[in-house]
Amino acid sequence: MSDATCSWASSWDAQIAYASGDLDGAEQDRFEAHVFGCDACAAKLELTAVLVTRLRAMARTGSICWVIAPRLLERFKQSGLKVQEEVAEPGGGLKVPLRRETDLMVGHLRGDFRGRQLVDVEFHMGSLGVQVDKDVPVDRPDEIIIACTRHLLQPTTIGQEDSICRVVAADDPAKPLLGEYRLCVTRVD
Amino acid sequence: MSRERPRQIEQSTTDEEEVCRRFAKRIWAYGVRHLGDEAEAADLTQQVLMIVVEALRENRIHDRDRIDSFVLGTCRLVVLDLNRARSRRELALEKYGREVLDGVVPSIDSPDFARLFQCLHEVEHRARRVLVMTFYENLSADEIAVDLQTSPGNVRVLRHRSLAQLRECLERPSCGGSES
Numbered sequence: 001m002s003d004a005t006c007s008w009a010s011s012w013d014a015q016i017a018y019a020s021g022d023l024d025g026a027e028q029d030r031f032e033a034h035v036f037g038c039d040a041c042a043a044k045l046e047l048t049a050v051l052v053t054r055l056r057a058m059a060r061t062g063s064i065c066w067v068i069a070p071r072l073l074e075r076f077k078q079s080g081l082k083v084q085e086e087v088a089e090p091g092g093g094l095k096v097p098l099r100r101e102t103d104l105m106v107g108h109l110r111g112d113f114r115g116r117q118l119v120d121v122e123f124h125m126g127s128l129g130v131q132v133d134k135d136v137p138v139d140r141p142d143e144i145i146i147a148c149t150r151h152l153l154q155p156t157t158i159g160q161e162d163s164i165c166r167v168v169a170a171d172d173p174a175k176p177l178l179g180e181y182r183l184c185v186t187r188v189d
Numbered sequence: 190m191s192r193e194r195p196r197q198i199e200q201s202t203t204d205e206e207e208v209c210r211r212f213a214k215r216i217w218a219y220g221v222r223h224l225g226d227e228a229e230a231a232d233l234t235q236q237v238l239m240i241v242v243e244a245l246r247e248n249r250i251h252d253r254d255r256i257d258s259f260v261l262g263t264c265r266l267v268v269l270d271l272n273r274a275r276s277r278r279e280l281a282l283e284k285y286g287r288e289v290l291d292g293v294v295p296s297i298d299s300p301d302f303a304r305l306f307q308c309l310h311e312v313e314h315r316a317r318r319v320l321v322m323t324f325y326e327n328l329s330a331d332e333i334a335v336d337l338q339t340s341p342g343n344v345r346v347l348r349h350r351s352l353a354q355l356r357e358c359l360e361r362p363s364c365g366g367s368e369s
Contacts, residue, residue: 064317133314135313
């Protein structure tokens with residue numbers, strides 16, 4: 001095993017490329033042949049693999065993206081996740097009970113997003129602060145889909161205060177408000 | 190039984206344990222890459238180690254210095270078998286329904302995930318979307334690029350940076366949320 005190969009295989013670049021499937025056939029073979037014979041590189045790969053599996057597990061339950069594309073929502077449903085879907089009109093809100101069997105709470109925020117490529121989605125969560133998803137691609141002209149897994153819905157805030165979700169045009173310097181919605185989960189079983 | 194035999198058995202057992210200890214995590218990481226599933230990677234690890242241990246007992250691995258190549262080669266063969274089995278399982282899933290045959294969603298309210306979730310708050314939405322498309326939807330950089338209306342090179346940059354960001358965050362003593 002050469003030092004150059006070891007130096008390459010132990011690099012973060014190569015580890016991520018391997019885990020993501022970006023290495024071509026010959027590079028992948030070379031990487032694997034080296035790692036199986038090198039304790040140090042194998043130890044690094046194990047850490048990389050743990051991170052990937054954790055991300056995959058979180059992605060599977062809808063815990064990574066809080067604004068999602070319609071395609072991803074369909075995939076969640078097909079995978080067996082119990083999805084509870086609610087609709088909110090601009091200026092309105094979602095005030096709904098979280099059902100016992102729900103894995104993923106989905107909000108269809110209706111509005112006029114025609115001509116918009118990108119929006120910022122702001123989650124104003126009262127005492128929990130503000131989370132902003134910037135430059136979110138607009139997948140449909142009439143709605144933005146937000147999602148939250150059950151375990152992330154804080155029991156201490158459920159039913160006690162409203163969160164506000166604001167959709168702002170990201171591709172307009174004036175950042176006009178396109179929609180504002182009140183969000184409140186009233187109960188956890 | 191000769192007086193030598195118990196020592197030979199003890200040495201063989203030690204060798205087998207050493208091989209298992211040395212290769213288990215490598216096999217598992219290989220399985221994560223090629224099977225895309227933690228549970229299947231664990232299955233792969235068990236199957237490959239059984240094959241390797243059998244080969245050791247039957248003295249079929251002549252050059253111990255090349256045992257790593259033997260293990261890797263075994264991984265490749267077993268993955269082929271597992272993928273074939275998965276195809277049959279997928280057909281069964283379509284026929285009989287995912288509710289019956291799909292695995293249990295792993296519990297992600299454990300401390301292991303809490304920290305990672307905190308760190309994800311620091312990753313911009315676009316990069317998180319790339320992570321989901323890569324590791325959940327199993328899309329290539331080219332396919333992701335079309336969806337995000339960008340280049341495959343930019344997809345790889347987003348992925349690389351976000352994973353590096355997560356790794357750094359996880360290694361810090363504590364991390365907090367921020368705008369993404």
